[in-house]
Amino acid sequence: MARATRTGLKAMMAAGALSALLMAPVSTAQADDSQVVVFAAASLKNALDAINTACEADVGEAAKISYASSSALAKQIEEGAPADVFISADLDWMKYLSDKNLINAATEEQLLGNRIVLVAPKDSTAEAKLEKGFDLAGLIGEGRLAMGDVQAVPAGKYGKAALEALDMWGSVEGKLAQAENVRAALKLVATGEAAAGIVYATDAVAEPEVKVIGTFPEETHAPIIYPVAQTAESKDADTPAFLKCLHTEKARKLFEEQGFTVLAPVSN
CATH class of the missing domain: 3.40.190.10 (Periplasmic binding protein-like II)
Known part of the structure:
Protein backbone atom coordinates (compact mmCIF):
# COMPACT_ATOMS: atom_id res chain seq x y z
CA MET A 1 0.00 0.00 0.00
CA GLY A 16 2.58 6.31 15.99
CA ALA A 17 2.85 8.64 18.97
CA LEU A 18 -0.87 8.33 19.68
CA SER A 19 -0.71 4.56 19.33
CA ALA A 20 2.11 4.45 21.87
CA LEU A 21 0.00 6.52 24.25
CA LEU A 22 -2.99 4.23 23.82
CA MET A 23 -0.84 1.18 24.37
CA ALA A 24 0.83 2.60 27.50
CA PRO A 25 -1.68 1.12 30.03
CA VAL A 26 -0.63 -2.43 29.06
CA SER A 27 2.56 -2.29 31.13
CA THR A 28 0.60 -0.93 34.09
CA ALA A 29 -1.93 -3.73 33.75
CA GLN A 30 0.84 -6.33 33.68
CA ALA A 31 2.31 -4.88 36.85
CA ASP A 32 -0.92 -5.09 38.86
CA ASP A 33 -2.88 -8.35 38.94
CA SER A 34 -5.23 -7.20 41.72
CA GLN A 35 -7.67 -5.57 39.30
CA VAL A 36 -9.72 -6.77 36.37
CA VAL A 37 -7.61 -6.22 33.25
CA VAL A 38 -9.57 -5.32 30.12
CA PHE A 39 -8.12 -5.24 26.61
CA ALA A 40 -10.49 -3.16 24.47
CA ALA A 41 -10.62 -1.75 20.95
CA ALA A 42 -9.42 1.87 20.84
CA SER A 43 -12.79 3.11 19.59
CA LEU A 44 -14.36 2.15 22.94
CA LYS A 45 -12.23 4.49 25.06
CA ASN A 46 -14.69 7.28 25.87
CA ALA A 47 -17.64 5.00 26.55
CA LEU A 48 -15.72 2.35 28.43
CA ASP A 49 -13.84 4.84 30.61
CA ALA A 50 -17.20 6.26 31.71
CA ILE A 51 -18.65 2.80 32.28
CA ASN A 52 -15.60 1.74 34.26
CA THR A 53 -16.18 4.62 36.66
CA ALA A 54 -19.93 3.93 36.86
CA CYS A 55 -19.37 0.23 37.53
CA GLU A 56 -16.64 0.56 40.13
CA ALA A 57 -18.99 0.22 43.09
CA ASP A 58 -20.70 -2.84 41.58
CA VAL A 59 -17.46 -4.59 40.69
CA GLY A 60 -15.64 -3.59 43.86
CA GLU A 61 -12.76 -2.00 41.96
CA ALA A 62 -11.98 -0.04 38.84
CA ALA A 63 -10.70 -2.15 35.98
CA LYS A 64 -7.33 -1.55 34.31
CA ILE A 65 -8.18 -0.93 30.65
CA SER A 66 -5.67 -1.07 27.80
CA TYR A 67 -6.80 0.40 24.47
CA ALA A 68 -5.28 -0.38 21.07
CA SER A 69 -6.31 -1.99 17.80
CA SER A 70 -8.14 -5.29 18.18
CA SER A 71 -5.40 -7.01 16.19
CA ALA A 72 -2.61 -5.76 18.47
CA LEU A 73 -4.51 -6.72 21.61
CA ALA A 74 -5.38 -10.18 20.31
CA LYS A 75 -1.72 -10.83 19.49
CA GLN A 76 -0.72 -9.69 22.98
CA ILE A 77 -3.21 -12.10 24.55
CA GLU A 78 -1.85 -14.85 22.31
CA GLU A 79 1.65 -14.04 23.58
CA GLY A 80 0.55 -14.36 27.19
CA ALA A 81 -0.45 -10.84 28.24
CA PRO A 82 -2.54 -11.12 31.46
CA ALA A 83 -5.93 -9.91 30.26
CA ASP A 84 -9.20 -10.93 31.91
CA VAL A 85 -11.58 -9.47 29.30
CA PHE A 86 -11.23 -8.87 25.56
CA ILE A 87 -13.57 -6.56 23.64
CA SER A 88 -12.87 -6.59 19.91
CA ALA A 89 -14.13 -4.22 17.22
CA ASP A 90 -14.89 -7.15 14.95
CA LEU A 91 -15.74 -10.83 15.09
CA ASP A 92 -12.58 -11.94 13.28
CA TRP A 93 -10.11 -11.16 16.07
CA MET A 94 -12.34 -12.72 18.70
CA LYS A 95 -12.52 -15.86 16.53
CA TYR A 96 -8.74 -15.73 16.17
CA LEU A 97 -8.38 -16.16 19.93
CA SER A 98 -11.31 -18.54 20.24
CA ASP A 99 -9.77 -20.87 17.66
CA LYS A 100 -6.66 -20.99 19.84
CA ASN A 101 -8.72 -21.80 22.95
CA LEU A 102 -7.73 -18.50 24.54
CA ILE A 103 -11.33 -17.38 25.16
CA ASN A 104 -13.88 -18.72 27.62
CA ALA A 105 -16.49 -19.65 25.01
CA ALA A 106 -19.35 -19.67 27.53
CA THR A 107 -18.88 -15.94 28.13
CA GLU A 108 -18.57 -14.76 24.52
CA GLU A 109 -21.36 -12.61 23.12
CA GLN A 110 -22.06 -9.79 20.70
CA LEU A 111 -22.09 -6.61 22.74
CA LEU A 112 -22.30 -3.57 20.43
CA GLY A 113 -22.88 -2.33 16.90
CA HIS A 221 -19.35 -3.76 4.40
CA ALA A 222 -19.84 -6.56 6.89
CA PRO A 223 -21.93 -5.73 9.97
CA ILE A 224 -19.83 -3.89 12.56
CA ILE A 225 -20.10 -5.98 15.70
CA TYR A 226 -18.10 -5.73 18.93
CA PRO A 227 -17.92 -9.08 20.73
CA VAL A 228 -16.84 -9.41 24.36
CA ALA A 229 -15.55 -12.41 26.29
CA GLN A 230 -13.62 -13.43 29.36
CA THR A 231 -10.22 -14.86 28.49
CA ALA A 232 -9.43 -18.49 29.20
CA GLU A 233 -6.56 -17.47 31.49
CA SER A 234 -8.54 -14.92 33.51
CA LYS A 235 -7.63 -15.08 37.19
CA ASP A 236 -9.47 -12.13 38.74
CA ALA A 237 -12.54 -13.13 40.75
CA ASP A 238 -14.25 -9.82 39.92
CA THR A 239 -14.25 -10.43 36.15
CA PRO A 240 -17.83 -11.84 36.07
CA ALA A 241 -19.06 -8.75 37.94
CA PHE A 242 -17.40 -6.48 35.38
CA LEU A 243 -18.99 -8.40 32.50
CA LYS A 244 -22.36 -8.24 34.24
CA CYS A 245 -22.08 -4.48 34.65
CA LEU A 246 -21.64 -4.09 30.88
CA HIS A 247 -25.25 -5.28 30.59
CA THR A 248 -26.79 -2.80 33.02
CA GLU A 249 -29.06 0.08 32.11
CA LYS A 250 -26.42 2.61 33.13
CA ALA A 251 -23.89 0.97 30.81
CA ARG A 252 -26.42 0.94 27.97
CA LYS A 253 -27.02 4.68 28.36
CA LEU A 254 -23.30 5.45 28.33
CA PHE A 255 -22.72 3.29 25.25
CA GLU A 256 -25.62 4.94 23.45
CA GLU A 257 -24.45 8.44 24.39
CA GLN A 258 -21.29 7.70 22.40
CA GLY A 259 -23.30 6.44 19.42
CA PHE A 260 -23.06 2.68 19.86
CA THR A 261 -25.97 0.33 19.29
CA VAL A 262 -26.32 -2.07 22.22
CA LEU A 263 -26.84 -5.62 20.95
CA ALA A 264 -26.62 -7.56 24.20
CA PRO A 265 -29.66 -7.84 26.49
CA VAL A 266 -29.87 -5.28 29.29
CA SER A 267 -30.31 -6.53 32.84
CA ASN A 268 -30.74 -4.83 36.21
Whole structure:
Protein backbone atom coordinates (compact mmCIF):
# COMPACT_ATOMS: atom_id res chain seq x y z
CA MET A 1 0.00 0.00 0.00
CA ALA A 2 1.18 3.52 -0.66
CA ARG A 3 2.48 5.43 2.33
CA ALA A 4 2.57 9.16 2.76
CA THR A 5 5.75 11.21 2.18
CA ARG A 6 6.61 14.54 3.79
CA THR A 7 3.16 15.55 5.15
CA GLY A 8 2.20 11.90 5.19
CA LEU A 9 5.37 11.01 7.12
CA LYS A 10 4.52 13.63 9.72
CA ALA A 11 1.04 12.11 9.86
CA MET A 12 2.43 8.65 10.42
CA MET A 13 4.67 9.91 13.21
CA ALA A 14 1.67 11.52 14.88
CA ALA A 15 -0.29 8.29 14.54
CA GLY A 16 2.58 6.31 15.99
CA ALA A 17 2.85 8.64 18.97
CA LEU A 18 -0.87 8.33 19.68
CA SER A 19 -0.71 4.56 19.33
CA ALA A 20 2.11 4.45 21.87
CA LEU A 21 0.00 6.52 24.25
CA LEU A 22 -2.99 4.23 23.82
CA MET A 23 -0.84 1.18 24.37
CA ALA A 24 0.83 2.60 27.50
CA PRO A 25 -1.68 1.12 30.03
CA VAL A 26 -0.63 -2.43 29.06
CA SER A 27 2.56 -2.29 31.13
CA THR A 28 0.60 -0.93 34.09
CA ALA A 29 -1.93 -3.73 33.75
CA GLN A 30 0.84 -6.33 33.68
CA ALA A 31 2.31 -4.88 36.85
CA ASP A 32 -0.92 -5.09 38.86
CA ASP A 33 -2.88 -8.35 38.94
CA SER A 34 -5.23 -7.20 41.72
CA GLN A 35 -7.67 -5.57 39.30
CA VAL A 36 -9.72 -6.77 36.37
CA VAL A 37 -7.61 -6.22 33.25
CA VAL A 38 -9.57 -5.32 30.12
CA PHE A 39 -8.12 -5.24 26.61
CA ALA A 40 -10.49 -3.16 24.47
CA ALA A 41 -10.62 -1.75 20.95
CA ALA A 42 -9.42 1.87 20.84
CA SER A 43 -12.79 3.11 19.59
CA LEU A 44 -14.36 2.15 22.94
CA LYS A 45 -12.23 4.49 25.06
CA ASN A 46 -14.69 7.28 25.87
CA ALA A 47 -17.64 5.00 26.55
CA LEU A 48 -15.72 2.35 28.43
CA ASP A 49 -13.84 4.84 30.61
CA ALA A 50 -17.20 6.26 31.71
CA ILE A 51 -18.65 2.80 32.28
CA ASN A 52 -15.60 1.74 34.26
CA THR A 53 -16.18 4.62 36.66
CA ALA A 54 -19.93 3.93 36.86
CA CYS A 55 -19.37 0.23 37.53
CA GLU A 56 -16.64 0.56 40.13
CA ALA A 57 -18.99 0.22 43.09
CA ASP A 58 -20.70 -2.84 41.58
CA VAL A 59 -17.46 -4.59 40.69
CA GLY A 60 -15.64 -3.59 43.86
CA GLU A 61 -12.76 -2.00 41.96
CA ALA A 62 -11.98 -0.04 38.84
CA ALA A 63 -10.70 -2.15 35.98
CA LYS A 64 -7.33 -1.55 34.31
CA ILE A 65 -8.18 -0.93 30.65
CA SER A 66 -5.67 -1.07 27.80
CA TYR A 67 -6.80 0.40 24.47
CA ALA A 68 -5.28 -0.38 21.07
CA SER A 69 -6.31 -1.99 17.80
CA SER A 70 -8.14 -5.29 18.18
CA SER A 71 -5.40 -7.01 16.19
CA ALA A 72 -2.61 -5.76 18.47
CA LEU A 73 -4.51 -6.72 21.61
CA ALA A 74 -5.38 -10.18 20.31
CA LYS A 75 -1.72 -10.83 19.49
CA GLN A 76 -0.72 -9.69 22.98
CA ILE A 77 -3.21 -12.10 24.55
CA GLU A 78 -1.85 -14.85 22.31
CA GLU A 79 1.65 -14.04 23.58
CA GLY A 80 0.55 -14.36 27.19
CA ALA A 81 -0.45 -10.84 28.24
CA PRO A 82 -2.54 -11.12 31.46
CA ALA A 83 -5.93 -9.91 30.26
CA ASP A 84 -9.20 -10.93 31.91
CA VAL A 85 -11.58 -9.47 29.30
CA PHE A 86 -11.23 -8.87 25.56
CA ILE A 87 -13.57 -6.56 23.64
CA SER A 88 -12.87 -6.59 19.91
CA ALA A 89 -14.13 -4.22 17.22
CA ASP A 90 -14.89 -7.15 14.95
CA LEU A 91 -15.74 -10.83 15.09
CA ASP A 92 -12.58 -11.94 13.28
CA TRP A 93 -10.11 -11.16 16.07
CA MET A 94 -12.34 -12.72 18.70
CA LYS A 95 -12.52 -15.86 16.53
CA TYR A 96 -8.74 -15.73 16.17
CA LEU A 97 -8.38 -16.16 19.93
CA SER A 98 -11.31 -18.54 20.24
CA ASP A 99 -9.77 -20.87 17.66
CA LYS A 100 -6.66 -20.99 19.84
CA ASN A 101 -8.72 -21.80 22.95
CA LEU A 102 -7.73 -18.50 24.54
CA ILE A 103 -11.33 -17.38 25.16
CA ASN A 104 -13.88 -18.72 27.62
CA ALA A 105 -16.49 -19.65 25.01
CA ALA A 106 -19.35 -19.67 27.53
CA THR A 107 -18.88 -15.94 28.13
CA GLU A 108 -18.57 -14.76 24.52
CA GLU A 109 -21.36 -12.61 23.12
CA GLN A 110 -22.06 -9.79 20.70
CA LEU A 111 -22.09 -6.61 22.74
CA LEU A 112 -22.30 -3.57 20.43
CA GLY A 113 -22.88 -2.33 16.90
CA ASN A 114 -21.41 0.70 15.11
CA ARG A 115 -21.24 2.54 11.75
CA ILE A 116 -18.32 3.86 9.71
CA VAL A 117 -18.31 7.45 8.51
CA LEU A 118 -16.18 9.84 6.50
CA VAL A 119 -14.88 12.76 8.58
CA ALA A 120 -13.02 15.96 7.78
CA PRO A 121 -11.50 18.70 9.96
CA LYS A 122 -14.26 20.70 11.66
CA ASP A 123 -13.65 23.82 9.53
CA SER A 124 -13.80 21.92 6.23
CA THR A 125 -16.50 22.87 3.73
CA ALA A 126 -16.33 19.48 2.02
CA GLU A 127 -19.45 17.36 1.55
CA ALA A 128 -19.61 13.75 0.44
CA LYS A 129 -22.34 11.65 -1.11
CA LEU A 130 -21.03 8.15 -0.51
CA GLU A 131 -22.37 6.28 -3.50
CA LYS A 132 -20.94 4.93 -6.72
CA GLY A 133 -19.75 7.75 -8.94
CA PHE A 134 -18.75 10.09 -6.14
CA ASP A 135 -15.23 11.50 -6.64
CA LEU A 136 -13.65 10.84 -3.25
CA ALA A 137 -10.16 11.19 -4.67
CA GLY A 138 -11.10 14.65 -5.90
CA LEU A 139 -12.40 15.62 -2.49
CA ILE A 140 -9.09 14.58 -0.92
CA GLY A 141 -7.08 16.40 -3.57
CA GLU A 142 -3.38 16.53 -2.66
CA GLY A 143 -4.13 15.48 0.89
CA ARG A 144 -4.39 12.09 2.53
CA LEU A 145 -7.19 9.74 3.54
CA ALA A 146 -6.61 8.51 7.09
CA MET A 147 -7.85 5.08 8.10
CA GLY A 148 -6.78 2.11 10.17
CA ASP A 149 -4.38 -0.42 8.67
CA VAL A 150 -6.54 -2.11 6.05
CA GLN A 151 -4.89 -5.49 6.63
CA ALA A 152 -5.39 -5.72 10.38
CA VAL A 153 -7.37 -2.92 12.05
CA PRO A 154 -11.14 -3.63 11.96
CA ALA A 155 -12.08 -0.05 11.02
CA GLY A 156 -9.54 -0.20 8.21
CA LYS A 157 -10.92 -3.48 6.93
CA TYR A 158 -14.49 -2.21 7.04
CA GLY A 159 -13.39 0.98 5.29
CA LYS A 160 -11.57 -0.82 2.51
CA ALA A 161 -14.57 -3.09 1.92
CA ALA A 162 -16.87 -0.07 1.67
CA LEU A 163 -14.53 1.74 -0.74
CA GLU A 164 -14.29 -1.34 -2.93
CA ALA A 165 -18.08 -1.76 -2.95
CA LEU A 166 -18.46 1.86 -4.07
CA ASP A 167 -15.71 1.55 -6.75
CA MET A 168 -13.58 4.16 -4.95
CA TRP A 169 -10.70 2.03 -3.73
CA GLY A 170 -8.53 2.24 -6.84
CA SER A 171 -8.65 6.03 -6.92
CA VAL A 172 -7.68 6.56 -3.27
CA GLU A 173 -5.34 3.64 -2.56
CA GLY A 174 -2.33 5.82 -3.29
CA LYS A 175 -3.56 8.58 -0.96
CA LEU A 176 -3.80 6.56 2.24
CA ALA A 177 -2.33 7.42 5.61
CA GLN A 178 -2.76 4.12 7.45
CA ALA A 179 -2.67 4.15 11.23
CA GLU A 180 -2.20 1.48 13.88
CA ASN A 181 -5.69 2.00 15.30
CA VAL A 182 -8.80 4.01 14.51
CA ARG A 183 -8.20 6.67 17.17
CA ALA A 184 -4.80 7.39 15.64
CA ALA A 185 -6.48 7.80 12.24
CA LEU A 186 -9.04 10.12 13.85
CA LYS A 187 -6.23 12.24 15.31
CA LEU A 188 -4.68 12.73 11.87
CA VAL A 189 -7.91 14.35 10.69
CA ALA A 190 -8.44 16.34 13.89
CA THR A 191 -4.98 17.89 13.58
CA GLY A 192 -5.34 18.59 9.86
CA GLU A 193 -2.64 16.09 8.87
CA ALA A 194 -5.20 14.30 6.70
CA ALA A 195 -7.89 15.86 4.51
CA ALA A 196 -10.42 13.19 5.46
CA GLY A 197 -10.64 9.93 7.33
CA ILE A 198 -12.71 6.80 7.73
CA VAL A 199 -13.58 6.16 11.37
CA TYR A 200 -16.45 4.88 13.43
CA ALA A 201 -19.44 7.12 14.01
CA THR A 202 -18.65 6.89 17.73
CA ASP A 203 -15.17 8.30 17.14
CA ALA A 204 -16.67 11.34 15.46
CA VAL A 205 -18.84 11.91 18.53
CA ALA A 206 -15.76 11.77 20.75
CA GLU A 207 -13.63 14.25 18.77
CA PRO A 208 -14.85 17.88 18.56
CA GLU A 209 -12.18 18.81 16.00
CA VAL A 210 -13.79 16.74 13.21
CA LYS A 211 -17.18 16.64 11.54
CA VAL A 212 -19.01 13.90 9.68
CA ILE A 213 -19.33 14.61 5.97
CA GLY A 214 -20.74 11.26 4.91
CA THR A 215 -21.95 7.90 6.26
CA PHE A 216 -21.12 4.68 4.44
CA PRO A 217 -24.15 2.56 3.53
CA GLU A 218 -24.33 -0.48 5.79
CA GLU A 219 -24.62 -2.83 2.84
CA THR A 220 -21.13 -1.87 1.62
CA HIS A 221 -19.35 -3.76 4.40
CA ALA A 222 -19.84 -6.56 6.89
CA PRO A 223 -21.93 -5.73 9.97
CA ILE A 224 -19.83 -3.89 12.56
CA ILE A 225 -20.10 -5.98 15.70
CA TYR A 226 -18.10 -5.73 18.93
CA PRO A 227 -17.92 -9.08 20.73
CA VAL A 228 -16.84 -9.41 24.36
CA ALA A 229 -15.55 -12.41 26.29
CA GLN A 230 -13.62 -13.43 29.36
CA THR A 231 -10.22 -14.86 28.49
CA ALA A 232 -9.43 -18.49 29.20
CA GLU A 233 -6.56 -17.47 31.49
CA SER A 234 -8.54 -14.92 33.51
CA LYS A 235 -7.63 -15.08 37.19
CA ASP A 236 -9.47 -12.13 38.74
CA ALA A 237 -12.54 -13.13 40.75
CA ASP A 238 -14.25 -9.82 39.92
CA THR A 239 -14.25 -10.43 36.15
CA PRO A 240 -17.83 -11.84 36.07
CA ALA A 241 -19.06 -8.75 37.94
CA PHE A 242 -17.40 -6.48 35.38
CA LEU A 243 -18.99 -8.40 32.50
CA LYS A 244 -22.36 -8.24 34.24
CA CYS A 245 -22.08 -4.48 34.65
CA LEU A 246 -21.64 -4.09 30.88
CA HIS A 247 -25.25 -5.28 30.59
CA THR A 248 -26.79 -2.80 33.02
CA GLU A 249 -29.06 0.08 32.11
CA LYS A 250 -26.42 2.61 33.13
CA ALA A 251 -23.89 0.97 30.81
CA ARG A 252 -26.42 0.94 27.97
CA LYS A 253 -27.02 4.68 28.36
CA LEU A 254 -23.30 5.45 28.33
CA PHE A 255 -22.72 3.29 25.25
CA GLU A 256 -25.62 4.94 23.45
CA GLU A 257 -24.45 8.44 24.39
CA GLN A 258 -21.29 7.70 22.40
CA GLY A 259 -23.30 6.44 19.42
CA PHE A 260 -23.06 2.68 19.86
CA THR A 261 -25.97 0.33 19.29
CA VAL A 262 -26.32 -2.07 22.22
CA LEU A 263 -26.84 -5.62 20.95
CA ALA A 264 -26.62 -7.56 24.20
CA PRO A 265 -29.66 -7.84 26.49
CA VAL A 266 -29.87 -5.28 29.29
CA SER A 267 -30.31 -6.53 32.84
CA ASN A 268 -30.74 -4.83 36.21
